[in-house]
Amino acid sequence: MEKKFTYGQLFAFTQSVFLQIGCNATDAAIATKALLSADLRGIDSHGVARLSGYVRLWEAKRVNAKPAIKIVHETPSTAVVDGDAGLGLVVAPAAMQIAIDKAKNVGTGWVSVKNSNHFGIAGHHAMMALDNEMIGIAMTNASPLLAPTFSIESLLRTNPIAVAIPAGNEPAFVADFATTTAANGKLEMLQRKNSDTPAGWVQDKNGNTSTNAHELKNGGALLPLGGDAAHGSHKGYALGAIVDIFSAILSGANYGPWVPPFPAYVPMPENMPGEGIGHFFGAMRIDAFRPADDFKQHMDKWIQRFKSAKTVEGEQSVLIPGEPERIMEAERKKNGIQLLQPVINDLIELEKKFSVELI
Amino acid sequence: MEKKFTYGQLFAFTQSVFLQIGCNATDAAIATKALLSADLRGIDSHGVARLSGYVRLWEAKRVNAKPAIKIVHETPSTAVVDGDAGLGLVVAPAAMQIAIDKAKNVGTGWVSVKNSNHFGIAGHHAMMALDNEMIGIAMTNASPLLAPTFSIESLLRTNPIAVAIPAGNEPAFVADFATTTAANGKLEMLQRKNSDTPAGWVQDKNGNTSTNAHELKNGGALLPLGGDAAHGSHKGYALGAIVDIFSAILSGANYGPWVPPFPAYVPMPENMPGEGIGHFFGAMRIDAFRPADDFKQHMDKWIQRFKSAKTVEGEQSVLIPGEPERIMEAERKKNGIQLLQPVINDLIELEKKFSVELI
Numbered sequence: 001m002e003k004k005f006t007y008g009q010l011f012a013f014t015q016s017v018f019l020q021i022g023c024n025a026t027d028a029a030i031a032t033k034a035l036l037s038a039d040l041r042g043i044d045s046h047g048v049a050r051l052s053g054y055v056r057l058w059e060a061k062r063v064n065a066k067p068a069i070k071i072v073h074e075t076p077s078t079a080v081v082d083g084d085a086g087l088g089l090v091v092a093p094a095a096m097q098i099a100i101d102k103a104k105n106v107g108t109g110w111v112s113v114k115n116s117n118h119f120g121i122a123g124h125h126a127m128m129a130l131d132n133e134m135i136g137i138a139m140t141n142a143s144p145l146l147a148p149t150f151s152i153e154s155l156l157r158t159n160p161i162a163v164a165i166p167a168g169n170e171p172a173f174v175a176d177f178a179t180t181t182a183a184n185g186k187l188e189m190l191q192r193k194n195s196d197t198p199a200g201w202v203q204d205k206n207g208n209t210s211t212n213a214h215e216l217k218n219g220g221a222l223l224p225l226g227g228d229a230a231h232g233s234h235k236g237y238a239l240g241a242i243v244d245i246f247s248a249i250l251s252g253a254n255y256g257p258w259v260p261p262f263p264a265y266v267p268m269p270e271n272m273p274g275e276g277i278g279h280f281f282g283a284m285r286i287d288a289f290r291p292a293d294d295f296k297q298h299m300d301k302w303i304q305r306f307k308s309a310k311t312v313e314g315e316q317s318v319l320i321p322g323e324p325e326r327i328m329e330a331e332r333k334k335n336g337i338q339l340l341q342p343v344i345n346d347l348i349e350l351e352k353k354f355s356v357e358l359i
Numbered sequence: 360m361e362k363k364f365t366y367g368q369l370f371a372f373t374q375s376v377f378l379q380i381g382c383n384a385t386d387a388a389i390a391t392k393a394l395l396s397a398d399l400r401g402i403d404s405h406g407v408a409r410l411s412g413y414v415r416l417w418e419a420k421r422v423n424a425k426p427a428i429k430i431v432h433e434t435p436s437t438a439v440v441d442g443d444a445g446l447g448l449v450v451a452p453a454a455m456q457i458a459i460d461k462a463k464n465v466g467t468g469w470v471s472v473k474n475s476n477h478f479g480i481a482g483h484h485a486m487m488a489l490d491n492e493m494i495g496i497a498m499t500n501a502s503p504l505l506a507p508t509f510s511i512e513s514l515l516r517t518n519p520i521a522v523a524i525p526a527g528n529e530p531a532f533v534a535d536f537a538t539t540t541a542a543n544g545k546l547e548m549l550q551r552k553n554s555d556t557p558a559g560w561v562q563d564k565n566g567n568t569s570t571n572a573h574e575l576k577n578g579g580a581l582l583p584l585g586g587d588a589a590h591g592s593h594k595g596y597a598l599g600a601i602v603d604i605f606s607a608i609l610s611g612a613n614y615g616p617w618v619p620p621f622p623a624y625v626p627m628p629e630n631m632p633g634e635g636i637g638h639f640f641g642a643m644r645i646d647a648f649r650p651a652d653d654f655k656q657h658m659d660k661w662i663q664r665f666k667s668a669k670t671v672e673g674e675q676s677v678l679i680p681g682e683p684e685r686i687m688e689a690e691r692k693k694n695g696i697q698l699l700q701p702v703i704n705d706l707i708e709l710e711k712k713f714s715v716e717l718i
Binding site for chain 1: 432435436437439465467469471508509511512522524532536538541584585586591593594596597600603604608614615644647649653657658660661664668669672676678680
């Protein structure tokens with residue numbers, strides 16, 4: 001069972017829920033926009049499907065709906081931000097804005113964040129830079145699901161990296177990807193269908209290749225981008241490690257196996273070395289390097305050349321990072337967002353809990 | 360046939376060759392150190408094996424041995440550097456130093472470079488930051504060998520990314536990796552042995568999977584990290600694209616299919632949109648985020664936790680990025696560097712050409 005909702009319907013409902021847990025009006029709108037950007041862009045695992053999860057974190061007193069987000073250390077081009085256990089959906093845009101403001105002043109801005117929670121999709125925050133003629137960068141750590149090359153213990157999560165780069169007449173270049181072979185959301189889709197995964201996505205608890213989409217429940221782990229050592233999995237592991245270090249060791253958040261889990265029922269790790277989860281943001285002003293118009297003209301040329309490359313038979317064109325998500329967003333803004341029945345059931349529970357109406 | 364040389368022998372010889380082509384004493388030493396760092400760290404494809412290639416570029420007047428390297432645009436945290444067609448081995452350390460100096464002043468420094476040539480291994484330049492209690496980042500583009508996902512045309516090269524992060528008592532974390540499944544140097548090793556590649560390294564001219572290590576000569580291409588679309592090759596392609604854009608579109612260098620080739624006998628591309636090849640460097644002062652001692656203590660904890668992870672049977676430990684290269688460097692500094700006969704033959708040619716002696 002699936003049902004379509006308009007973006008407006010989901011926006012009004014989600015905003016009401018965030019207001020009900022105590023967010024002020026500004027924060028509720030910011031958090032809603034960040035959360036639903038995932039649904040619009042087709043990253044269904046990170047959107048409204050997680051709303052009840054955020055509420056449970058608030059119920060467990062792990063999310064502070066009225067955070068006093070503050071800079072705890074800074075230089076002209078850097079800052080460490082304490083998210084005061086706020087929703088990552090609110091903390092991240094605030095931290096990205098600090099990066100953008102610093103870039104306005106000295107060319108670039110770099111902000112590492114501690115004491116935060118999940119921030120939705122990285123691409124949404126990176127894209128804040130685009131309206132300011134800047135390149136935007138966003139990354140985050142989270143509780144472990146990924147085993148580094150040769151490990152059978154999970155020590156990192158999917159630790160995504162997003163990089164948004166403005167163009168001229170062409171749409172912006174927006175890369176936003178997990179540093180695992182496959183994002184956990186893709187694995188969840190196969191779990192729902194009881195389908196096998198391609199080889200190279202997961203390993204079992206002993207580190208053997210597996211195609212069982214449910215392997216993580218049995219002590220297995222996601223694999224780093226590359227899949228195995230012969231195909232460069234040490235590179236995916238290194239990328240995930242860099243995200244962890246920039247997000248958490250620069251800021252003072254938790255890292256590696258000590259990052260707090262998203263499900264509120266999972267106990268917190270023992271002897272945590274930091275505060276909350278960590279993010280890292282960057283903004284680089286284009287005209288801190290060369291005139292923005294020159295840059296955009298060459299970005300257009302780059303994009304057009306890649307899009308017009310000769311393709312493997314059966315493929316229409318080389319895709320520019322962000323292109324499928326942009327097409328999805330236009331389609332879903334126009335025709336609505338289809339939700340699966342389990343997600344709708346979660347929203348119905350929230351309707352009852354907060355006496356807010358979905359439709 | 361192989362033969363071992365001491366680091367000192369190779370240093371003296373290489374430095375003499377750079378002096379003979381017209382480098383001043385300082386630049387010859389800097390270039391030699393950069394080039395031989397590849398041999399020390401076990402990246403044999405990028406070290407003294409390329410010395411004759413650099414000389415041929417100089418003979419073809421594509422390398423300027425006396426470059427006037429200059430900043431053409433800057434802000435407090437950024438610069439664009441014109442390498443004046445110098446050896447990348449000289450231009451890159453100069454640009455990285457500018458990034459480090461900017462980081463001393465405002466917390467971070469970011470330098471995009473145009474009009475340069477090949478710079479050896481990215482890790483060497485990134486590691487310059489370590490002595491300054493900074494995180495170092497280095498990347499470069501080069502002439503295309505890689506086909507983006509769905510493409511049969513090569514539009515990017517192996518576009519490496521290096522990130523060097525200081526630790527306390529533990530050795531530094533130094534990631535340095537091609538954004539392809541396998542570095543071209545690894546492919547060249549299989550070519551010399553006439554061995555097959557694992558599936559997922561290369562495709563043939565029609566975009567079909569191939570295990571022929573010689574496929575690139577037949578119109579084939581390297582594949583992005585991930586290998587194919589089902590294993591996230593769009594992520595490797597996106598990473599390579601980001602390196603290309605940061606290195607060349609921010610600076611005004613050539614990008615995509617227009618980057619000049621390393622072999623001097625290969626004709627230059629037509630209608631080049633920029634100058635030379637491009638690099639990108641970053642330096643972030645640790646104490647622009649938090650006290651360096653706190654950071655290092657947590658880096659040590661991170662490294663120790665990852666190194667002590669339970670491993671897949673048969674593997675001794677999880678490796679920290681940079682660990683194999685560091686062990687190799689210590690071993691080769693002590694016991695010498697083994698060169699293959701074709702490389703020795705190239706050096707003998709250089710002995711004759713410049714009347715310098717290898718031993």
